[in-house]
Amino acid sequence: MSKSIKAPLWEKLQAIVEEKPVSFHVPGHKNGTILPNVSWGKFREMMRYDLTELPGLDDLHQPETVIEDALALARDFFESRETYFLVNGSTVGNLAMILQAVSAGDYILVPKNVHKSVVNALELSKACPIFIEPAYDETLNRMTVPLFTDIQQAFTDYPIKAMIVTYPDYYGTTFDLETLISYVHTRGALMLVDEAHGVHLSLNYPCFPASALSLGADFVVQSAHKMAPALTQTAYLHVSRHYKGETHCLKHYLQMLQSSSPSYLLMASLDVTRAFLASQTTALLDQVMASVKAVRSILSGLESAYLIKEYTTVDPLKITLQPKLSYTTKAIEAAFRTAGIYLEFITDQDLVFVHGLAPFTEQEKLQYAVNYVNHTLKKQAKHDTMKVVRKKVRHPLTKLVCDYQTLASFKPVFVSLNDAINYVAYESIIPYPPGIPLVLKGQRITKEDIEEIRQLLAQKIHFQNNHITQGVYVIKEI
DSSP states (O other): OOOOOOOOOHHHHHHHHHTOOOOSSSTTTTTTTTTGGGGGGGGGGHHOOOSSSSSTSOOOTOOOOOHHHHHHHHHHTTTTEEEEESSSSHHHHHHHHHHHHHTTOEEEETTTOOOOOHEEEEEEEEOEEEEEEOOOTTTTEEOOOHHHHHHHHHHSSEEEEEEESSSOOTOOOOOOHHHHHHHHHHHOEEEEEEETTTTGGHHHHHHHHTTTTTTTTTTTEESSSSSSSOOTOOEEEOOTTTOOOOHHHHHHHHHHHHHHSOOOOHHHHHHHHHHHHHTHHHHHHHHHHHHHHHHHHHHOOOOSSSEEEOOOOOOOTEEEEEOOOTTHEEEHHHHHHHHOOOOOEEESSSSEEEOOOOOOHHHHHHHHHHHHHHHHHHHSOOOOOOOOOOOOOOSEEEEESHHHHHHSSSSSSEEEEEGTTTEEESSSSBTTOOOOBOOOTTTOOOOOOOOHHHHHHTTOBBOOOOEEEEEEEESSOO
16 A cells, blocks of 8 residues: 555646646636625635646546546555546445446346445346345344345346445444355356545555455445535545456446546545545554544433444444434434534434544534533423334345336326335336435335325435435336
């Protein structure tokens, strides 16, 4: 692993900006001299670095000089065969690696609690997904990771060409990925990993779980902005040194799916973030862990929620709380927000805090917020709270009612939630955050599904379906 803290793309950008060049090229803000609004004056300095493919700045889609230098440092640091800069987020990485791995008619094994970008990639690839239902944790009241016996059964029943997993999940939960990768490879299949929340696992720090790339996964997508200090919408896509296949198609899909005018601010952010990760030492990370302990100590003073216990298989930077009886996550989050503290996300039963890769420096403000939440909620009238129980009749392996090509040939019909039972969903139904589909496009809607949707709506959980309170689009002919 290279520990170089050079950032060649960022250094080249700085050098060009220091020359104070006159712009007769795009973008139209002309190095920040033309602003859309006077209030944008604060962005003027940043816009000077928002350049285009000028001589010396290389081309993301055919890197040969300064971008290639930055990618070479990334390959060395992440110990990959190939690494790509992504300016359309982890989403485009998931799309590209799935399109690379499977084609129309190929079988791919997919846990049901994947991100919506994975489901969209399945539809684009026209592959045949076999959905595996993860194990249910009664204590946490949520799906966690697939059972190994179910995975073995899937490979027995179907000619699986690839498998994708989320590692770690949105709560930081990991599992024995190394054993899974070994098994998948013995069955001649590819292992794809959506590691959007795990770029920091590449640091090989003892308190963090191991990274998917170090465990032998073939393709790995890592967000750079979720757990590292990159700009939003940046990510890395890695090809393992163990993978011996061609990647021409992967490059083609990245060119197809990514912008032909990639932001140099985003690309420089990826370059600098890799250098930041390379600069981390055990001593610095020990300070981060001490800070995590201090933050957990402060949050333990909440009277309305309790901390989920720490486990070695859970990323310590993800701190999850669950409300006590008579309290709701909505009320707790609203009180925190009023006190100036913004959480990563809430569900009807979880409040998730994400600690950064540096010691937290606003402990007094957090302590004030905890005191404020305690005081505010103590004054509010307590009500009975409804827990959305997600344990259902378990179906370890399921297929869509029909493939995506056939589904596209039908005309969707909009029906009320009650009328949707037993029809095939024409759209995925997605509570957000974190963006895990509750019902998949092509799945037959059950009474249990509708009951859970209604329970979540009663809890005022947001859906990425604007019309969900009125109904859903279904296929009636199937």
